[in-house]
Amino acid sequence: MNDPEKLKLHRITHTDERNIEIGSRAMYFTTYVMIFVLVILAMIGSFVSQQLMYTASGLMNVFLISYLIFYFYFKKKL
Numbered sequence: 001m002n003d004p005e006k007l008k009l010h011r012i013t014h015t016d017e018r019n020i021e022i023g024s025r026a027m028y029f030t031t032y033v034m035i036f037v038l039v040i041l042a043m044i045g046s047f048v049s050q051q052l053m054y055t056a057s058g059l060m061n062v063f064l065i066s067y068l069i070f071y072f073y074f075k076k077k078l
Contacts, residue, residue: 035060 013019038056045052 031063035063038063 038060042053042056042060045056
């Protein structure tokens with residue numbers, strides 16, 4: 001914290017638009033992969049176990065509800 005050069009470098013890496021975009025895209029594609037896997041798990045799990053289907057469906061619902069909450073929160077906030 002006492003070294004201004006290290007502090008400047010740290011600030012630049014955290015506010016760089018390229019790094020922010022990379023993190024945003026990684027999260028975007030990871031979300032789609034997660035939803036795809038949960039849908040496949042719910043479809044295949046329904047033939048294997050009813051609890052597996054309920055678990056996958058519950059996780060998808062939690063994801064959807066949390067997405068909607070944060071979407072409306074940030075829409076109002078920003």
